[in-house]
Amino acid sequence: MKVSFDFDHTLSRKDVQVFAKQLVDDGHEVWITTSRLSSDHGRSKGWPWIITQNDKLFAIAKDLGIPEDKIKFTEGDDKWKSLYTFDIHFDDDDVEIELINENLPDCCGILLYKK
Numbered sequence: 001m002k003v004s005f006d007f008d009h010t011l012s013r014k015d016v017q018v019f020a021k022q023l024v025d026d027g028h029e030v031w032i033t034t035s036r037l038s039s040d041h042g043r044s045k046g047w048p049w050i051i052t053q054n055d056k057l058f059a060i061a062k063d064l065g066i067p068e069d070k071i072k073f074t075e076g077d078d079k080w081k082s083l084y085t086f087d088i089h090f091d092d093d094d095v096e097i098e099l100i101n102e103n104l105p106d107c108c109g110i111l112l113y114k115k
Helices: 007-011 014-025 039-044 049-064 094-103
Strands: 002-005 029-034 071-073 088-091 108-111
Touching: 002 007, 002 014, 007 014, 007 029, 007 049, 007 088, 014 029, 014 049, 029 049, 049 071, 088 094, 094 108
Parallel strands: 002 029, 002 088, 029 071, 088 108
Antiparallel strands: none
8 A cells, every 4th residue: 555644743743653654564655745845945945944844854754664765745736746646645734635535536635633
């Protein structure tokens, strides 16, 4: 199964990290799909703080066994446009989930409420 997690308020949560790690350990293809800007794009916009924020994302991905080439920065674009080949995406943003479920019949968007 090909599974995606949003980062902020989703995979940044310890309880969601435990679940994602189990999926990785069980052999599923786990990705991070975030609306964040990549470090290079953020730097070009004059946002030096994005590098530190993304370093935290990369560290958590590494701890979970998610390789950097399975991290997609949508650069602020709607996530559904990046999830055509996925089975499931977990997110805390109800608009993102609605767009995924409206536009991708083969991908199930699952809303995780903020803690």
